Amino acid sequence: MAGSQETYGKKEREKKRLKKQEDKKKKAAERKANSKGGGLENMLVYVDEFGRFTDTPPDPSQKVKVDAESIEIGVPKREAEEEVDPVHQGRVDFYDSSKGFGFIIDKVDQERYFVHVSGTTEDITEGNTVSFELEKGQKGLNAVRVKKI
Structure with a gap:
């Protein structure tokens, strides 16, 4: 009968691969245990009136009402300009x-x-x-x- 096909090098590589997998699982479990959690509320970011990021939601009483009909879509028409002499x-x-x-x-x-x-x-x-x-x-x-x- 033939001997085993596994050499010492193959065994060592397999041990290293298994150790890496185990270390990866340990790190993932550690990150999960140390995370702040809290769900979606901790992940939300708001933008204040000055364009800065903040974690507090805006005050509803400060909300500005915008009239949708006052918004112009497209380029506004030019007003008559004085003719400038090109020469x-x-x-x-x-x-x-x-x-x-x-x-x-x-x-x-x-x-x-x-x-x-x-x-x-x-x-x-x-x-x-x-x-x-x-x-x-x-x-x-x-x-x-x-x-x-």
């Missing part, structure tokens, strides 16, 4: 004609705007007074439709 005036602060770009300083708010040769309607040079419109570019507002005044 600005400024002075060419820097312009490199070989590279085809430069900067314009607005007369009103002294903001500096980028201008590219493709946004000009005629040739400009440094110091020219120009009129321009603004368009959103990759890195901010760009001056377009630039004309000498």
